[in-house]
Amino acid sequence: MRPLALLALALVTAAPLAAQQDLRAPLSTRATFSMPLSTPRVQGQPAPTPKMVTIDYGQPHARGRAVPVELATDGTIWRTGANSSTTLKTEADLTIGGAAVPAGNYSLYTIRENGQYFLIINNNTGQWGTEYAAERDLVRVPLRARTLHEPQESLQIVMVPTDATSARGAFNIIWGNLALTTDWSAR
Numbered sequence: 001m002r003p004l005a006l007l008a009l010a011l012v013t014a015a016p017l018a019a020q021q022d023l024r025a026p027l028s029t030r031a032t033f034s035m036p037l038s039t040p041r042v043q044g045q046p047a048p049t050p051k052m053v054t055i056d057y058g059q060p061h062a063r064g065r066a067v068p069v070e071l072a073t074d075g076t077i078w079r080t081g082a083n084s085s086t087t088l089k090t091e092a093d094l095t096i097g098g099a100a101v102p103a104g105n106y107s108l109y110t111i112r113e114n115g116q117y118f119l120i121i122n123n124n125t126g127q128w129g130t131e132y133a134a135e136r137d138l139v140r141v142p143l144r145a146r147t148l149h150e151p152q153e154s155l156q157i158v159m160v161p162t163d164a165t166s167a168r169g170a171f172n173i174i175w176g177n178l179a180l181t182t183d184w185s186a187r
Contacts, residue, residue: 004051009149028082031059033158037092037167037186051186053159055108058082061154062177067176068155076108077120079129080173081155085109096121096171097141097182106138108157110173110180115150117143117180119173131187133174143173143180159184 036050057161060067060082070078080086087108094101101121111134124136155175162169167186172179 024182025061027063027079028058028060029154031057031155032056033155035159035161051103052089053092053094054089055086055149055157055159056089057086057108057155057157058084059155062151062176063153068178071110071117071178074112076111077132079132080108080119080157081108081129082128083133085125085127085129086157088121090168093187094184095187096184097139097143099139099141101138101187111140112144117145119143119171119180141182143182146179146181148177148179150177 005088033051033055037053038050039048041047057083058079066072068078070076086109088101088104088106088108090101090106093103097119099121104123105125107122107125107127109122111118111120118140120140121138123138124131124133124135127133152174156172157174158172160170160172161167169184171182171184174180
């Protein structure tokens with residue numbers, strides 16, 4: 001092969017490699033938790049259509065920083081995620097932290113007051129995460145806090161079923177060294 005052709009080939013193959021070296025992961029990504037809730041199937045009948053519970057949130061990543069900084073000070077509202085507000089959409093009536101949460105759409109926020117953490121379930125939806133309207137709160141429920149030995153790099157919000165015979169379990173918000181939990185059940 002001629003030297004000029006080799007140089008052209010080297011330039012063509014090096015360009016994509018150089019572009020790939022400039023790739024960066026975003027500071028946050030989107031995450032969705034979904035769980036179907038269904039009634040038992042009756043023999044000889046079609047399976048009932050499940051009712052969905054979905055949590056959609058901006059998933060920030062720690063990248064070496066202490067998190068969540070917003071919950072280090074009493075009275076600071078945290079959007080419980082990144083970017084647009086975290087949303088809870090439930091087709092089933094729920095009880096979260098002992099409070100009734102009717103089927104519908106909600107935004108989730110978190111706050112620490114007097115050292116106690118609370119999950120705020122808010123009726124305002126579709127807004128940017130920092131646009132919190134306290135007058136639209138449905139309820140504030142207490143959260144149990146524990147410190148993790150190994151930090152969780154990325155925010156995780158999940159509803160973990162803990163009972164095989166009914167729809168109930170633990171509602172978990174985990175990020176950094178902080179794990180916040182309350183109970184949930186279908187009504």
